[in-house]
Amino acid sequence: MKKIVILLTLSIFTLACKNNEVVEKPEKVKMSVQDSARIAKEIENFSPENHVNSMEMVFGKPKFNIKTIGILVYDGVNDLDLMGPRYVLGQAMGVKTQLISIKKGTIKTVMGVEIVPNTTIDAINQLDILIIPGGFKGTIEAAYNEELHKWIRKIDKTTKYTGAVCTGVWVLGATGLLENKKASTNWYKEEEFLKKYKAIPANQRYTKDGKYWTSAGVTAGMDMSLAIMKDIYGDKYAQAIMLDMEYDPHPPIEGGTQEKTNWAVNWIMEAMYDGGVIPLIDSLEARKEKNKIKIK
Structure with a gap:
């Protein structure tokens, strides 16, 4: 029980430290009155054969x-x-x-x-x-x-x-x-x-x-x-x-970041990552040091 309390405390502390993640709202796509009128006129004359011109009018030229x-x-x-x-x-x-x-x-x-x-x-x-x-x-x-x-x-x-x-x-x-x-x-x-x-x-x-x-x-x-x-x-x-x-994500539950994920899920996921990542990095670091010694 004591271990669980400690884990819970550490998880809450970790998430509190991560709450500075910047979340920006998507920008609205804006169009001037002049552009709207120009494109509306183009729509009247649109045909599949002239779609290249229409695309350039709507999208503009690339940077x-x-x-x-x-x-x-x-x-x-x-x-x-x-x-x-x-x-x-x-x-x-x-x-x-x-x-x-x-x-x-x-x-x-x-x-x-x-x-x-x-x-x-x-x-x-x-x-x-x-x-x-x-x-x-x-x-x-x-x-x-x-x-x-x-x-x-x-x-x-x-x-x-x-x-x-x-x-x-x-x-x-x-x-x-x-x-x-x-x-x-x-x-x-x-x-x-x-x-x-x-x-x-x-x-x-x-x-x-x-x-x-x-x-x-x-x-x-x-x-x-x-x-x-x-x-x-x-x-x-x-x-x-x-x-x-049709990219407009609506996941069935809240999640996807550490801040939005249950503390126990955070803990088990990080523990699983540790088990795979740390030994591999340690072995590659050791090989790197060994190669440095050989070169010397």
Whole structure:
């Protein structure tokens, strides 16, 4: 009984410390009277053949001329970390979107789905947008993969947007690119991991700092991707994607963040994460130190 009371007290304290998470209300899509009148007139003359002109009138012109989008994939990548951004960003106009693997051959997601990537990192030297999804074992290993880090830093030199989802932020952080930048990541030991990579915890569902975009776990990658699309193509285009997805989440119960989750659920989830993450990181850190000694 005493242990339960202690756990309850610690959980309440932990959640109280996390209550500074920033929750922003979605923006309303606004339209001027002049634009409304102009589009209303266009509607009278609309036909499928002239839809390109109509689209430009409604959506406007993009901020950047985006041509290439790459999403990193590897064994153990989280399915939705990957497919959420792939679906949203895949609706960019006239853009080549590729799944880029660390190695040749098929990869298997954390849920066991086999995916055939479009190409490998060795074949890609330039991208306009790079997205790094998270996962579990494969992601932690990628956070210690120096060759991958070199590739990410090389690609980052050409990108208009470099982003990461969930624990994929750990991989991006390991490259040094997030140093002194505001960032978000998965809820598990969020501040600890961000500070490890000298990033500044933002306590947001997704965060933009310059060209770097990072998000909290899994579903937050879709919100981040929609925000990127809004930044490039404007709010109306992002809203069109949302309507295509019928994206208006209404979960059956309150949850999804530590603040909204029952204390006992918080405790068991963190304990389960500890059991898998900590031993793996310890072994990779030991290997890293051993390699340093060999080099010396």
